[in-house]
Amino acid sequence: MNLNQKFKTIDDFKKSLQTHTLHVSVIGIGRIGLPTALSFADSGLHTTGIDINTNLVKMINSGDFPLKDEPGYDVIFNKVNNKQFFATADIKAALEQTDIVLLSLPTPMDNANVPDYTALKSVAKQLHDLMKEGTLVIVESTVEPSFVETDLIPIIEGTDKKFVVDKNFLIGVCPETANPGEILKDFKKLPRLVGATSEMTTSIIMDLYHHVFPVDLLKMPDCKSANAVKLTTNVFRDVNIAFINELSLLFEKLGIDTFKVLEAAKTKYNFQIHYPGAGVGGPCLPVNSYQMLNIAKKYTNDFKIVRISRQVNEYMPDHVMDLIEDGFTNAQKSLQGSTIVVLGISYKPNVKDVQLSPAEKIIEKLTYRKAIVKVYDPYYKSEKVFGLTVDDDLSTAVTQADAMVLVTAHDEFRDIELSFLVSKMKKTPVIVDSRGVMDDHAAKKAGAIFRGLGRVIS
Numbered sequence: 001m002n003l004n005q006k007f008k009t010i011d012d013f014k015k016s017l018q019t020h021t022l023h024v025s026v027i028g029i030g031r032i033g034l035p036t037a038l039s040f041a042d043s044g045l046h047t048t049g050i051d052i053n054t055n056l057v058k059m060i061n062s063g064d065f066p067l068k069d070e071p072g073y074d075v076i077f078n079k080v081n082n083k084q085f086f087a088t089a090d091i092k093a094a095l096e097q098t099d100i101v102l103l104s105l106p107t108p109m110d111n112a113n114v115p116d117y118t119a120l121k122s123v124a125k126q127l128h129d130l131m132k133e134g135t136l137v138i139v140e141s142t143v144e145p146s147f148v149e150t151d152l153i154p155i156i157e158g159t160d161k162k163f164v165v166d167k168n169f170l171i172g173v174c175p176e177t178a179n180p181g182e183i184l185k186d187f188k189k190l191p192r193l194v195g196a197t198s199e200m201t202t203s204i205i206m207d208l209y210h211h212v213f214p215v216d217l218l219k220m221p222d223c224k225s226a227n228a229v230k231l232t233t234n235v236f237r238d239v240n241i242a243f244i245n246e247l248s249l250l251f252e253k254l255g256i257d258t259f260k261v262l263e264a265a266k267t268k269y270n271f272q273i274h275y276p277g278a279g280v281g282g283p284c285l286p287v288n289s290y291q292m293l294n295i296a297k298k299y300t301n302d303f304k305i306v307r308i309s310r311q312v313n314e315y316m317p318d319h320v321m322d323l324i325e326d327g328f329t330n331a332q333k334s335l336q337g338s339t340i341v342v343l344g345i346s347y348k349p350n351v352k353d354v355q356l357s358p359a360e361k362i363i364e365k366l367t368y369r370k371a372i373v374k375v376y377d378p379y380y381k382s383e384k385v386f387g388l389t390v391d392d393d394l395s396t397a398v399t400q401a402d403a404m405v406l407v408t409a410h411d412e413f414r415d416i417e418l419s420f421l422v423s424k425m426k427k428t429p430v431i432v433d434s435r436g437v438m439d440d441h442a443a444k445k446a447g448a449i450f451r452g453l454g455r456v457i458s
C-alpha cells in the first residue's frame with residue numbers, strides 16, 4: 001500500500017480539502033473540462049488545466065476566456081485565472097505536483113460510428129509513465145460501462161505493474177452530465193454520479209465533489225454502474241426523440257400537427273415530452289447511443305431499439321430535404337441554381353457547437369443538388385463552417401433568396417418577423433421549419449410556401 005499521505009484515511013483527506021493543500025489537474029480543458037477546472041479552482045483548490053492544444057493554453061494564459069457561450073464562467077475565469085488556476089501543455093511538470101487527476105478528454109466516434117477512446121488511452125499511458133504514486137484518477141469523460149475496468153485501469157497499471165489499483169493509485173468516475181450553454185446552472189443543480197473501485201475511493205470522491213459542487217451526489221456500486229446511468233439517460237433521449245420523429249413522419253401524412261399532439265399529451269402525468277426535428281447531433285446523444293451499441297455487441301446480436309432509433313434520427317435530414325423539395329415543387333421552382341438560406345448550424349439551440357450537427361448533412365445534400373447554399377447563424381457570424389462563410393446579418397442573407405430552412409431553433413429565430421423577411425426574398429419563397437418554431441399562418445399570409453416538419457400542409 002503506497003497511497004498519497006493526503007488520502008491515507010478519510011480524515012486525512014478531509015483535512016487536506018479544508019486546508020486547500022490538494023493539487024488537482026484536469027486533463028482536457030475543452031467545453032466541459034475548463035468549467036470543471038474553474039469550479040475546482042473557485043473552491044480554493046490549486047488547479048491546473050492540462051491540454052495538448054497549445055493555442056487554447058496560450059489563449060487562457062493571456063486572460064482570454066474561450067467559452068463565450070457559457071454564461072457566468074467568464075466571471076469565475078477572471079477571478080481565478082493565473083491565481084488558483086493555471087493552464088499548461090506540459091503534462092510531465094504538472095503531474096509531478098498533482099494529487100488528483102480529472103480526465104475530461106474527448107470520447108468521439110470514428111467515421112464508422114465506432115467509439116474512439118484514443119485520447120483517454122494515450123493519456124492513461126502517460127499517467128502510467130508520469131503520475132506520482134498514490135494519485136487519485138477520476139474519469140469524467142463519457143465512456144461505455146466496463147471501459148474503465150477492462151481498458152483504462154490495465155493501461156494505467158502497465159504490463160510492468162508499476163501501478164496497482166487500490167494499492168498505489170486510486171480510480172473512480174464522476175461522469176459529466178451538464179448541457180453546453182448551461183454548464184454553470186447545471187453544475188449548481190444536477191445531481192452527480194460517483195462510482196469507484198473501492199468504498200474508500202468512493203467516499204473520497206464524494207467528499208471532494210461535495211467541496212466543489214452544491215449538488216446531490218449519487219453513490220453507485222462501481223465505475224461501470226455510474227457510466228451505465230450516464231449512458232442510459234442520454235440514450236433514453238435519443239430513443240424517445242426517434243419515436244417522436246417517426247410519429248411525426250406518420251402524422252404529417254395523416255394531416256395531424258405533431259406539436260399540437262405533444263402539447264396535449266404532456267398534460268398526462270407520466271408523459272415526458274420530446275420534440276421532432278432535423279436530426280440529433282452533438283458530442284453526446286449520437287455518440288452515447290453508439291457507445292451503448294458497441295458494448296452491447298460484445299454480448300448480444302439482438303440489441304435492436306437503440307440501433308433502429310439511430311436509423312430514424314439519421315434519416316431526418318433526408319426528410320427535411322423531402323420537405324424542401326415538396327415546397328419547391330409547389331412553388332414550381334427547381335432546387336438547382338436556387339438560393340437557399342440555412343438558418344442555424346449548431347446542433348442545438350443557443351450554443352456555438354456544430355459537432356455532428358444535422359445542418360452539415362442538409363447543406364451537403366443541398367449542395368449535391370446544385371442549390372446555392374447560404375448560411376446564417378448568430379453564433380458563427382462571418383466564420384467559415386462546413387465550407388461556407390456564415391452571413392453576419394439575417395435580413396441580408398435572405399435578400400433575393402428562393403428559400404429559407406430553419407435547422408436550429410436559436411432564440412433569435414423565435415422572434416423572426418416573417419412578413420419582413422419574406423418581403424426581402426424572391427417572389428413565392430419556400431420556408432421550411434424543421435423545429436416547429438415558425439408561424440405557418442404568418443408565412444402563408446406573407447406570400448410564402450410553408451412546410452413544417454411534423455406539421456400539417458395546408
Ligand SMILES: NC(=O)c1ccc[n+]([C@@H]2O[C@H](COP(=O)([O-])OP(=O)(O)OC[C@H]3O[C@@H](n4cnc5c(N)ncnc54)[C@H](O)[C@@H]3O)[C@@H](O)[C@H]2O)c1
Pocket residue numbers: 027028029030031032033050051052053056104105106107119122123140141142143176177178179180283284
Ligand atoms: N460537451 C458536452 O456537451 C458534454 C456533456 C457531458 C459530457 N461530455 C463528455 O465530456 C468529455 C469531454 O467532452 P468536451 O465536450 O469537453 O470535449 P472538448 O473536445 O470540448 O474538449 C476536450 C479537450 O481535450 C483536449 N485533448 C484531446 N486529447 C488530449 C490529450 N491527449 N491530452 C490532453 N488534452 C487533450 C482537447 O484539445 C480539448 O481541449 C467527453 O467524454 C464528452 O462525451 C460532454
